[in-house]
Amino acid sequence: MLRPFTLDRPSTLGEVADLLTAHPHESVLxxxxxxxxxxxxxxxxxPRRLIDVKTVRELDAITAENGTLTIGATVRHRGVERSVLxxxxxxxxxxxxxxxxxxxxxxVGTVGGNLAFADPHSDLATLFLALDGTLHLWSRRGARDVPLADFIRGPYETARExxxxxxxxxxxxWPAKTASAYLKFGVYERPTLGVAVACEPGALRVTVGCVGPRPQRLFEVEGKATGEPAAVLLARAEELGAAAAREVEAVGDRHGSAEYKRALTGACVKRALQVAAARAQGQQIQARYAHTVIV
Ligand SMILES: Cc1cc2nc3c(=O)[nH]c(=O)nc-3n(C[C@H](O)[C@H](O)[C@H](O)COP(=O)(O)OP(=O)(O)OC[C@H]3O[C@@H](n4cnc5c(N)ncnc54)[C@H](O)[C@@H]3O)c2cc1C
Known part of the structure; x- marks a missing residue:
């Protein structure tokens, strides 16, 4: 049951700061x-007070400048899905x-809420890590940019003050000619595993999330195949998947044991690499797997 609380609806970041200062330790965004x-x-x-950040209009915008995409914290998942930009x-x-x-x-769920909550079973954190996501944090003391890799410190723990x-x-x-794939696997409401692969000219990105305390880049896997043409990636997908299973930091939870998650990571990285490499060659892999979504 919900206990009574006060709902504050500020319209500027300054008002948010005033409310946080006026009611320290009682207010939650x-x-x-x-x-x-x-x-x-x-x-x-x-919490005795909730501060609704959705009423701060400037946080609900998606913009692009010189190719860099900026998604406001209160943009809903549906807004991201439908944005032409x-x-x-x-x-x-x-x-x-x-x-x-x-x-x-x-x-109703927002991009900012997803990242700030730092639930390990997040698709956005895994994907945004592959895209060098940088979070913008604001307070009366000043503003700062924090790379996603440093922002998420562990389950439900972030660098946010x-x-x-x-x-x-x-x-x-997103460089032209980037071939990519995102693969998510899950049997519950939230994903058990997410893999993002981006094959760019001269660069390869592989990130894995949901299986460990926080999303991670697989630097060893990337190092083994960076700069390889798509045909080689396709041929080496099995070997790179096995390397991913060795490199990933996995922990057991109700989604499965650490050992299971390492094996799952190997299989899913292999599949995601195959799909991305095939796309880089202008082909599509027609594959359907149970409980799996490939974007
Ligand atoms: C049934 C279910 C299924 C889900 N499945 C998926 C899935 O498949 N993939 C996936 O990625 N996620 C999934 N999620 C997570 C979902 O994406 C998040 O619940 C949602 O995005 C959180 O946003 P919110 O606006 O509701 O956050 P809230 O519940 O409003 O807030 C969450 C936390 O973030 C803080 N917060 C919110 N906004 C800010 C801000 N601007 N600055 C600082 N702190 C802030 C709040 O204080 C709170 O601690 C699922 C959730 C549910 C309930």
Whole structure:
């Protein structure tokens, strides 16, 4: 059951800061509430005041400059999915947004809420790590940019200070001729595993999420195949998948044991590489796997 609370609806970041200062330790930032209200209903947290960041209009924008895509913190998953700008600049991001949760969560859940909550079972964190996501944090003390790799410290733990508002995430330009794939596997509501692969001219990115405490880049796998043409990637997918299984940091939870997740990572990295490499050659792999979505 939800206990009574006060809902503040500021319209500027300055007003958010004033509210946080006026009610320290009592106030929690609130966006879509898909995580927060669950915690409150379970009695895991009992904030007296919620500060609705959705009423701060400037946080609900998607912009592009010199190829860099900036997604405001209160943009909903549905907004990302439907944004023409995102579809044009980085279709993979729009495609992944379409497969987050279910339509009810996508309609209210925000990008900022997803990243700030740092649930390990996040598609966005895995994908944005492959795109060198940088988070913009604002407080009265000043603003700062934090790479996603440093922002997420572990399950439900981030580098955000109590007085900071996450205002946006910036994604690096997506080079022309980038072939990519995002593969998610799951048997529960939230993904058990996510793999992002981007084959760019002269560069390869492979990130894995949901299987460990935080999303990770597989630097060893990348190092083994960076600069390889797509045909070679396709031929070496099995070997690179095995390398991914060795490199990944996996922990057991209700989704499976660490050993299972390492094996799953190997199989999924192999598949994602095959799909991305085939796309780089202008081909499509027609494959369907149970409980798996390939974007
Ligand atoms: C049934 C279900 C299925 C899901 N499946 C998936 C999935 O498949 N893939 C996936 O990636 N995710 C999934 N999720 C997670 C979902 O994406 C998040 O719940 C949602 O994006 C959180 O956003 P919100 O706006 O509702 O956050 P809220 O619940 O409002 O907030 C979450 C946390 O972030 C903080 N916060 C919110 N906004 C800010 C801000 N601007 N600055 C600082 N702190 C802030 C809040 O204080 C709170 O601690 C699922 C969730 C549910 C409930």
């Amino acid at each position: 609130y966006a879509g509430g898909t995580e927060l209200l669950l915690l409150m209903k379970e009695g895991l947290i009992r 995102v579809q044009e600049r980085c279709p993979l991001v729009a495609g992944v947004a379409r497969h987050v949760a279910n339509v009810r969560v996508r309609n 109590e007085d900071e508002v996450l205002t946006s995430v910036r994604l690096r330009p």
